[in-house]
Amino acid sequence: MTRTRPGGTLNRRHFLAAASAALLPTPALAQAGASDVDVVIIGGGAAGIAAARRVAEAKRSYVLLEAGPRLGGRARTESAFGLKVDLGAGGFAGGDGTLGASALAAGQPLVPLPSGRRLFAEGREVRESAYDAFTATLGAARRDMLAAIEGGKDVAAAQALASAPPPAKGTPGSDGPWAATVAQFLGPLSCGRTLAALSALDLARRDARPDDTTSPFGVGALMEALGAWVNVQRDAPVTLITNGGRFHSVSVRGQRTPIRARAVVLAVPAPVLAAGAIRFNPVLPTRLVTALRAIPAGYLEQVAFRLAGNPLGLQPNETVLVKANAGAPALLRGRVHGGELHVLTFSDAAARAIAEKGAEAALPLAQAWLRANFPGAETAVSEVVASRWGQDPLIRGALSPALPGQGAQRRIFTDTVQNRIFLAGDYVPETGWGTLAGAWVSGEAAAGRALRLFGDGPA
Numbered sequence: 001m002t003r004t005r006p007g008g009t010l011n012r013r014h015f016l017a018a019a020s021a022a023l024l025p026t027p028a029l030a031q032a033g034a035s036d037v038d039v040v041i042i043g044g045g046a047a048g049i050a051a052a053r054r055v056a057e058a059k060r061s062y063v064l065l066e067a068g069p070r071l072g073g074r075a076r077t078e079s080a081f082g083l084k085v086d087l088g089a090g091g092f093a094g095g096d097g098t099l100g101a102s103a104l105a106a107g108q109p110l111v112p113l114p115s116g117r118r119l120f121a122e123g124r125e126v127r128e129s130a131y132d133a134f135t136a137t138l139g140a141a142r143r144d145m146l147a148a149i150e151g152g153k154d155v156a157a158a159q160a161l162a163s164a165p166p167p168a169k170g171t172p173g174s175d176g177p178w179a180a181t182v183a184q185f186l187g188p189l190s191c192g193r194t195l196a197a198l199s200a201l202d203l204a205r206r207d208a209r210p211d212d213t214t215s216p217f218g219v220g221a222l223m224e225a226l227g228a229w230v231n232v233q234r235d236a237p238v239t240l241i242t243n244g245g246r247f248h249s250v251s252v253r254g255q256r257t258p259i260r261a262r263a264v265v266l267a268v269p270a271p272v273l274a275a276g277a278i279r280f281n282p283v284l285p286t287r288l289v290t291a292l293r294a295i296p297a298g299y300l301e302q303v304a305f306r307l308a309g310n311p312l313g314l315q316p317n318e319t320v321l322v323k324a325n326a327g328a329p330a331l332l333r334g335r336v337h338g339g340e341l342h343v344l345t346f347s348d349a350a351a352r353a354i355a356e357k358g359a360e361a362a363l364p365l366a367q368a369w370l371r372a373n374f375p376g377a378e379t380a381v382s383e384v385v386a387s388r389w390g391q392d393p394l395i396r397g398a399l400s401p402a403l404p405g406q407g408a409q410r411r412i413f414t415d416t417v418q419n420r421i422f423l424a425g426d427y428v429p430e431t432g433w434g435t436l437a438g439a440w441v442s443g444e445a446a447a448g449r450a451l452r453l454f455g456d457g458p459a
Contacts, residue, residue, distance in 0.1 A: 036260045037061040039450050040250050042238050042278075043267035045073020046099070046436050047424035049227040050443030051265040051450075053102070056230060058451050063259065064230055065252060067237035068394050071227040073269070075436060077218030080385040083341050084218045085304045087387040089436045090333060090343065094213030096432065097441035103215070108225055111337075113212050113317050121323035123374050130178075137178040140164075141186060145204040149407075156404035157187065157203050158195035180324035188347035189321070189331050191401040191434070192298020201407030207431040208438065214317070216337060219436070241266075242281040243418045263450035266417075267424040267443055271297040271396035280418075287412060294406035295427055297390075297397025299351035303362040305384045306340045311377050327372040328365060344369060351398075355390030362386035399434035400427040420453065422446040 041051045044066030052064040070076075075089040091113050094100035103110055119126045119134060126134075141161055148160030155163075161183075186203065187195040215222040233252070240251040241264060249258040268278065274292040283289075314320070316338035319331060328350040333343045344366055346354060353361040363384045370378035389395045402409060413428040424446035425439055432438035 035257055037063050038261065038454060039263045039265060039447070040065065040248070040259055040261035041265040041267060041447075042241075042250070043073070043269075043425070044068070044071040044227065044232060044234070045267060045269075045425070046075060046223060046439040047426070047428075047443030047446070048073075048265070048267035049223060049230065050099075050102070050440045051267060051424055051447035052227065052230040052232070054444045054447035055265075055451065060451065060454065062231060064227070064232040065236045065238055065250070065259075066232060066234050069234050070224060071232065071234075072220045072223035073439075074389060074395055074398070075220045075223045076387075077220030077224075078385065080304060081306050081341065081383075083306075083339065084221065085336075085341060085343070085385060086214075086218050086220055087302050087304065087385065088389070089219045090302075090336075091211035091214040091219065092436040092440075093209035093211055094437075096209040096435070096437040098444060099437050099440040100213055102226060102440070103222060106226055108222055109216055110213050111216050113214050114315065114319070115210065115212055117319045117321055118314075119321055119323070120373065126323070133176060134178045134181065137176050137182045138185070141182050142204065145200045149201045149204055152201070152408065154199055154201040154405050154407045156196050157198040157200040158183070159404070160200040161195065178323070181321070184324050184329040185321060188329050189345070192300040192347050192351060192398045193401060194348060197403065199402035199404050199407035202402035202410065202433075203407075205407065205431055206433060208433070208435045211435075238278050240279045240281065241421070243420075248418070248420055262420065263453050264421045265424055265443070265446045265450055266421055267446070269297070269395055269397075269425060270295055270400045270427040272394065275396065277393070282418075284417065288415070288417060291406075291409040291412040294409040295400040295402050297400050298347070299349075299355065299390055300345055300347050300398035301351040301354040301362070301389060302387045303344045303346060303354065303366045303384050304386070305342055305344075305366055305381045307334075307342050307377060307380055308340050309380075310335060311380070312374055322373045325372060327369055330369050352390060354386050355388045358388055359384050359386050401434065416449070420450075422449050 038060040039055045039062040041048050041064040044064055048064055049071060055062040076087055078085050078087050092099055119131055144164035145157060145160045148155055183195050187193060187198055191198055237253045238250055239253050242249040247260045247262060248264050249260055251258045270292050312334055314334035316335045319333050321331060328346060331345045346365060350365055366384055367378040367381055390397050410430050413423045416422060424443040426434055428442040429438045
């Protein structure tokens with residue numbers, strides 16, 4: 001999903017986002033019922049795959065446990081309309097960390113994404129002066145949030161903007177004609193929640209690079225390819241993790257014998273942990289549970305459809321942001337890989353409806369968005385496919401931004417838990433949270449910390 005950082009810079013015509021099975025190698029080393037390993041990795045998303053690869057490279061024994069039937073987490077490539085459709089992460093920052101390098105080293109092809117986003121209003125691309133005004137408003141919003149958090153204070157992002165002094169006369173600011181669009185851009189369309197429900201501290205600290213790289217076969221397919229050779233058990237939900245001192249015991253539903261491990265990399269989404277889907281004996285520290293509950297998942301859902309003939313006049317893989325209006329806000333990624341596939345990312349209330357009802361809610365929402373912003377295009381859309389991350393018990397929503405007043409809690413996630421548990425996931429980084437590349441880096445970092453328990457040499 002598209003993610004942005006507050007205060008991204010814009011060019012005059014395009015502003016930067018601040019917001020196939022045949023290619024998969026045959027799985028190797030898969031084993032069922034492993035009983036004693038150096039490291040157990042729990043969760044088969046980007047962070048878990050990265051951790052498993054790091055431990056494997058160190059020649060330590062390990063197993064990756066994935067509760068579902070496939071790897072990738074919120075990076076998932078589906079087949080629809082005879083095409084490969086990413087209903088989740090559609091790209092990542094190729095130069096941010098090691099995900100891009102790992103893909104290339106594994107022989108996986110990558111293609112660049114356009115570095116710009118196009119700004120539309122009333123069905124037409126805006127003038128250059130409007131790009132300038134949007135840029136100024138976005139920059140003012142970032143400055144207002146930074147001013148509001150001086151000294152480590154934390155308030156709602158909306159409050160930080162509302163309490164800022166008015167801009168000088170003649171200077172575009174947070175109260176101009178683009179203020180509502182900027183609020184949607186920074187809040188719902190980036191984090192899945194309104195600015196009133198977001199920590200100004202957490203949002204201002206975020207420094208996520210724009211997604212500029214993707215896979216021609218789908219990012220979900222890329223994740224599965226990168227995890228194809230690791231030692232993985234699918235359909236292996238962990239039910240209990242018990243601290244046994246020198247070892248942790250990991251119980252898996254359907255397996256009589258627990259797995260004993262000297263270290264655990266816990267690469268499970270924060271909302272899943274906060275909901276108590278995995279039990280711990282002894283229980284997790286109170287401060288960690290509090291921190292997990294302070295970053296509830298936002299709501300972002302994607303709706304894919306075919307639109308023939310390029311009626312919107314887009315270049316391949318362009319993303320469109322429209323000026324705020326009475327309709328549900330959404331980001332459009334058009335002409336995916338140069339074809340007829342288009343993907344709308346809805347947020348907050350609209351995303352909740354899609355998560356609950358699927359295509360029944362997604363189709364009228366997509367048609368209404370097209371009708372409001374590109375009249376006539378809606379008549380060509382009669383079928384959609386949609387993600388339902390908010391209803392997936394193994395995911396439970398989108399990225400996890402902090403609530404107002406809770407932005408400082410994120411630093412807790414790099415602490416070692418019960419001496420041998422290391423957290424990984426897109427919620428862990430303090431500045432790069434909410435990104436696929438950030439999740440990958442966090443998995444490698446957690447694995448590195450786990451490996452230090454054993455010294456520098458291989459087993």
